[in-house]
Every structure is written in structure tokens, then in C-alpha cells.
Amino acid sequence: MTTKQPKEGYIIDFISGQEIKATPEEVDATQIFSKRLIEEYEYSKEQIQTRPQHFVRKTPSDEAKKEWPVDISIFKGKSRTESDLVGIIECKKKTRKDGLEQLKLYMDMCSSIQWGVWFNGEEQINLQKIKKDGDILYFEIPNIPKNGQRIEDIGKYKRCDLKPAKDLKSHFKVINNYLYGNMKKDDTSTRNRAKQIINLLFCKIYDEQYTGKNEEVTFRAGVYEDKELVAKRIKELFIQVKNRFNDVFEDEDIITLDPDSIVFAVGQIQEFCITESERDVIGDAFEVFVSKALKDEDGQFFTPRNVIKMIVDIINPDEKTMIVDPACGTGGFLIESLRHVWGKVEENAKKLGWSDKRVEEEKQYVATTYFRGIDKDSFVAKVTKAYMAVVGDGRGGVFCENSLEDVKEWSNKCQDKIDLGKFDIVLTNPPFGSKIPIRDEKILKQFAFGHKWKFDKKSKQWEQQSELNNKGKKGGVEPQILFIERCLQLLKIGGKMGIVLPDGIYGNDKLGYIREYLKKHTKILAIIDVPSETFQPNTSTKTTILVAEKIKEGEKIDDHYIFMAICETCGHDRRGNSMPDDDVSLVSEKYFEFMKAPKKFVL
Structure with missing residues (x-):
């Protein structure tokens, strides 16, 4: 069932339900982080304000002039009073430096704010605010607290505390951009970045597989932990992975990231249970990185x-x-x-x-x-x-x-x-x-499809030619x-x-x-049309799934019903952002209904 669509150029705000303009900031950042606050950090919509926006003071002492709008405001409770404002998210499309300065400025204006995030869909900074001797100090932290969690408890996870992730792509994008900006220039190729994040992901998966339910996980990064110690712990975990699977990993497979990068990457994904996630996490990582x-x-x-x-x-x-x-x-x-x-x-x-x-x-x-x-x-x-x-x-x-x-x-x-x-x-x-195209003669000669084909108008049949299809400008298969x-x-x-x-x-x-x-060679069982967004944002190529059964050479297939489906939605939009509507996930159930009584589905 498809939800009601907003008018062109607009979207429905995830928190307030209001129809708002589909600006890049909203689509690529604000809406994504709003969902994460609910799905990952366990805040309720009543604790979050997006539309109308909450305004902070222009100066700390001026209560009358509240002129600066906050993209996402998070409160302790449902009252949404300024004294309960604990965190803010700024989602402006700015550079890291400008975003950090604006975030600090907004956090300065409200004494109750404990933490803040700057997120533009591709980069992310998490800050903790501490008052000491009359000064306000800011420190980058691996993550922000969940609803009801203390900042100092971030990174203190038992295996049973981990929750399945619904979509880690936005986290991988953030990690990818961080690594690109912080790795040595010689190591920033897509392959090298992919190798490093994949090594970390295997540490994470291994840790989940071999940590007891009530034991503290090894793949973690606490707020006040020494970054060198975190890096040492993760690298030692990777040695365990290599020893356990020494026929897959080689001695030269090492984690080369510096401590800051390791802590940042671990902080992005440490709270999730990857092995129980709804998506193919390794596939998602590859999709982002390579x-x-x-x-x-x-x-x-x-x-x-x-x-x-x-x-x-x-x-x-x-x-x-x-x-x-x-x-x-x-x-x-x-x-x-x-x-x-x-x-x-x-x-x-x-x-x-x-x-x-x-x-x-x-x-x-x-x-x-x-x-x-x-x-x-x-x-x-x-x-x-x-x-x-x-x-x-x-x-x-x-x-x-x-x-x-x-x-x-x-x-x-x-x-x-x-x-x-x-x-x-x-x-x-x-x-x-x-x-x-494939032009290699050794490969093409193995296949009927490696040859040229001609349609005979008299017999109305396609005929395979003796010539391979690898000659000329358009040659190749x-x-x-x-x-x-x-x-x-x-x-x-x-x-x-x-x-x-x-x-x-x-x-x-x-x-x-x-x-x-x-x-001639198969019994067609199902043809399933999926929307053009299915493989976006990587390609807009329209695809269809074929399910068929191989038959004997010359075997004649009796007339039979073929299951056909057209999916209008696929669980994400053309930018790759997740959406609730997903016809693809409903198809298999309909297929088995069809198999029991195909005549009911005949139009």
C-alpha cells in the first residue's frame, strides 16, 4: 500500500508530518538524521522538534530575541521547554569548518544543551559541551547518547545491548568522507578505503559472533577512552580474526588507520548488531566505498x-x-x-x-x-x-x-x-x-549467444549463424x-x-x-518488474527479474500460468534514502498465493 504523496517539490517531514520543501538539506540530511534519532537513538517524536523550528537566543543573556532556528532540537521530555533542551542537530550544507563554528555558536546560546551534531548527509561531527571554571569547552565524541543514556556511558556496550541496524549507508558515507579527508594521500583510493572499512567490519562481525550475550563487546570506543588504547584493542581484535581465518586473510592484511580514524569509524557503528541487520551490511559498505x-x-x-x-x-x-x-x-x-x-x-x-x-x-x-x-x-x-x-x-x-x-x-x-x-x-x-562487451574468441565460441543471429522472415524463426559476434565497431556481446x-x-x-x-x-x-x-530451453516461472530506483543512486538502468526452470533439449512445455508482478516501490528513493513503501518485499508472498490458485490471478 502506497502512502499519500506530497505535491511536486515537497516532502512530508518525518517528525512533524508537515509538508515542507524538498531542499537538498532536508532530503539528504535533516530527514535522514530525524529517522536515526527515532530508530537508532530511541527518542520519541514528542521529544524532537523540527517544524515549526525551535529558535535559540541571539546572545546568551537576551531571552527576548530568539532568532536562530535549529534544524532538529532534542528535549529531555515532551514539554519541549528550553530548560529541557539537551541536544541540537545542524544540517546545513556547509564545509566542516563552517559547520563546526555554527554548531558551537548555537550550543553557546542555551545553557542546558549538553551535546550537538553537525551533519550534512556526507560528514558528521559529534560534540560534547562542558563548562569548566566559567569557560565553555567542546570535545569531539564517538557518538551521541541514546534516550536516557549518559554521555559517559557511550561505548559501554554488552553484546545484548546491540540493536539491529535498518540502514547503515548513511553511516558508511560519513565514514568514507572522514577517511578520505584523514588518510594519507597515498592510501585514499576507493580500494584502500574499502579494505580498511571491510577489515573493521569483520572485526565487528567476529566480535558479535564470539562475545557472550552478557559480556562487554571488544569493538567499542568510549567517550573518555584513550584513542591509542581503542586503536590497540581493535587491531588486536583483527589479529584474532586473521588467526581464526588464516586461510582467507594474509599477513599483509593490516589495519593502517590512525587512532582518530579508528575511533571515528567504530563510534559510527559500535551500537549496532550487524549480524542481525535487515540489510546486507557488507554489500552496503561496498556500494558506498567501491x-x-x-x-x-x-x-x-x-x-x-x-x-x-x-x-x-x-x-x-x-x-x-x-x-x-x-x-x-x-x-x-x-x-x-x-x-x-x-x-x-x-x-x-x-x-x-x-x-x-x-x-x-x-x-x-x-x-x-x-x-x-x-x-x-x-x-x-x-x-x-x-x-x-x-x-x-x-x-x-x-x-x-x-x-x-x-x-x-x-x-x-x-x-x-x-x-x-x-x-x-x-x-x-x-x-x-x-x-x-566480450570480444574474446575463446569465450564467445563456447556460447550460442557468442555468435551472430538472424531472423528468418519466412520461417519466422531466429537462426544461429556460424560467425562469431566480435567483428566491427559494434562487435562483441x-x-x-x-x-x-x-x-x-x-x-x-x-x-x-x-x-x-x-x-x-x-x-x-x-x-x-x-x-x-x-x-526452448526453460519453463518460465516468474517475471518481476522492479522500479528504476531499485539500483539507484548507482545506476538508473531498468531491470526485471527472471525465474525459470531448465528443461530437457526438445522437451515441450504444456501451457502454464506465469507469475508476473510490477513493483512500483522498492524501499528507497532515487538517492538511496530509505522509504517505508516497499512492493518488492511483498512479492514472494503473492507468488506462493499464485502457485496455490493461479486462476484467481488471471486478469
Whole structure:
């Protein structure tokens, strides 16, 4: 169900419910932080004032003239009196220096204010105000207090205190910009920044996995802690990660960030439980840190978690299905499939009365035996291996290879684990785009789609030509086209494929041979249209999900109903900001309703 939309150029303020102008400051900063105050810091809307704005005095002694408007004001209680004003958020699009000066000025004007934040959607500063000997002093702090929390208790978390994060992208953006401004110039490439934040994220995930429920977490940064000690603790935690997973991490994998950067990054995410978050956190981190680089180099775009979950739920793998993603990226499909299958393991364990130890052994066996992934980017493949290892193993099934090359070109280890015609399920979002065509003769000759095709007007059939499609200015085949065929090659007869494809595959007249090929070699089960915002802000390419079952050569498929859905919303807007409306998350439930009684859905 879609909520009522404001008039063009306006948005609904998250706190007050008023219709306000959709300025960049509001959309990219004020509204985002307003949601964080509710969802992460546990303040109520009654404690927060945005519209009408609260005004502070122009001078500390002048109570009559309150002329300076505060973007977000936070109060102790619901009275919203000035004496209860404890924190303010300024969301102006200014430089860090100007933002800091304005924040301090506003905090000076009200004696009750204890803390403040400057946030412009990309950078963030958290300040504590302390009065000492008649002077006002300001100190940067790792985070701001939750509702009812003392500032001095920030960073004092037990494992049970951590809460799942709904969306960490805004935090990652802030960390990314901080690192860019504070890392050594030689280390500020997107890859290096990504490596550092990924190392920290694995420390965080490892700490969550191996810390007792009532034990204090190691991944933390307190307000009054020595930054050198915090950095030392985090680096020692990373050594534990490397020792535990020494087949994934190497000796040269180290955290090179300075103490200030470590404390800042830890402070941004320490209160969250990443392993229980609603989104694929590693995927989100990559999307922020390296998506532009991968987009430019390889046409890769990371798949939103709700899209992944929808596809996995529809295909519904169980404990004995062989699963592969031939373009696994950061492992989103593999991790979500693993969660799905583990849920079935736990259900079965309850029926059989298994011990916790037996359940964990079965989970590890399933991950190791039935899950495979390939990616040609060595860094991405390594991250997926590490992610699988920390979450629950399966790392031995992830390889750095080019999925489109002849299987014989893959490493022996990869060939031992992955072969054509062996898989029950293929799930993937392949790289796509006309800017990265495949022209390699060795690759193209393996595929029917690597050849030219011609439409015979008499027979009204597409015919494969003997000539490879790699000559001339327009020569070469877009990778997603070859991936369709490679996915089918990987499947057993009766195996299922869930693949994200650009809309041109379904409607471009020149690509009719692909549609004809699919009709001959598969039984189409579902076609799901997702909105153009789905992969934004990284790309506006319109995509549709195809779910199909591989059939025998020459097998005729009886007439059957195909599930078709059009999603108008996807849980975020074109800027990537989260929104409550999400048709994508509703699709799998409708699919199973359709499967029970398809005639009810016929228009």
C-alpha cells in the first residue's frame, strides 16, 4: 500500500508530518538524521522538534530575541521547554569548518544543551559541551547518547545491548568522507578505503559472533577512552580474526588507520548488531566505498537485500540443493540463501530434538557442501570468502575466476567444486552494459549467444549463424547475455535460475533470439518488474527479474500460468534514502498465493 504523496517539490517531514520543501538539506540530511534519532537513538517524536523550528537566543543573556532556528532540537521530555533542551542537530550544507563554528555558536546560546551534531548527509561531527571554571569547552565524541543514556556511558556496550541496524549507508558515507579527508594521500583510493572499512567490519562481525550475550563487546570506543588504547584493542581484535581465518586473510592484511580514524569509524557503528541487520551490511559498505569503481571497470552493481530475499524466497532452496552464483560480488545471494537454508535446518532440528552442537555442525556441513560462488575480481572474491567464513563458513566454495571462460581454464580447486550441469539453483545479478562487451574468441565460441543471429522472415524463426559476434565497431556481446547461457549450462535439468537482467532483454526486437532460446530451453516461472530506483543512486538502468526452470533439449512445455508482478516501490528513493513503501518485499508472498490458485490471478 502506497502512502499519500506530497505535491511536486515537497516532502512530508518525518517528525512533524508537515509538508515542507524538498531542499537538498532536508532530503539528504535533516530527514535522514530525524529517522536515526527515532530508530537508532530511541527518542520519541514528542521529544524532537523540527517544524515549526525551535529558535535559540541571539546572545546568551537576551531571552527576548530568539532568532536562530535549529534544524532538529532534542528535549529531555515532551514539554519541549528550553530548560529541557539537551541536544541540537545542524544540517546545513556547509564545509566542516563552517559547520563546526555554527554548531558551537548555537550550543553557546542555551545553557542546558549538553551535546550537538553537525551533519550534512556526507560528514558528521559529534560534540560534547562542558563548562569548566566559567569557560565553555567542546570535545569531539564517538557518538551521541541514546534516550536516557549518559554521555559517559557511550561505548559501554554488552553484546545484548546491540540493536539491529535498518540502514547503515548513511553511516558508511560519513565514514568514507572522514577517511578520505584523514588518510594519507597515498592510501585514499576507493580500494584502500574499502579494505580498511571491510577489515573493521569483520572485526565487528567476529566480535558479535564470539562475545557472550552478557559480556562487554571488544569493538567499542568510549567517550573518555584513550584513542591509542581503542586503536590497540581493535587491531588486536583483527589479529584474532586473521588467526581464526588464516586461510582467507594474509599477513599483509593490516589495519593502517590512525587512532582518530579508528575511533571515528567504530563510534559510527559500535551500537549496532550487524549480524542481525535487515540489510546486507557488507554489500552496503561496498556500494558506498567501491561501487563507482566497479561500475566503471566491470559494470557491477550490488543487489539490494530486499530483491535478493525476494528471489531466494521464491526459489526456496532447501538443505540439499546445490547453489551457485557465477557473479557473486560480495556474496549477497549466497549469504541470504545460507540464512534461508539454515532456517530450514533449525526447523528440522526442532522436530528431531537435536542439540545446539548438532545444529551448528549441520549448518557448517550445509554451507561447506552446497554453496559455491565465483567472481573475477580478486578483492571482491576474497571479501566474499571472508564474509562466508565469519558468518558460518562455506568459504571453501568461493573462487576468483572468470565465469565466462572455458571451465578448463579455471583452477583445479575450482574445477573440483564447480562444473557444468551440477547445480539445482543458480542465483545471480551479472555485470551488464554495452560499454564492456566480450570480444574474446575463446569465450564467445563456447556460447550460442557468442555468435551472430538472424531472423528468418519466412520461417519466422531466429537462426544461429556460424560467425562469431566480435567483428566491427559494434562487435562483441554484452556480458549479461552470455551469463544467461552460462547459468543454464551450470544447471541440472529441472534446476532453477533466478537472474537480474536489464529490460532490453525482454523487449528489444534485436534480442528476440534470446527470448526464443529461453522459451526452448526453460519453463518460465516468474517475471518481476522492479522500479528504476531499485539500483539507484548507482545506476538508473531498468531491470526485471527472471525465474525459470531448465528443461530437457526438445522437451515441450504444456501451457502454464506465469507469475508476473510490477513493483512500483522498492524501499528507497532515487538517492538511496530509505522509504517505508516497499512492493518488492511483498512479492514472494503473492507468488506462493499464485502457485496455490493461479486462476484467481488471471486478469
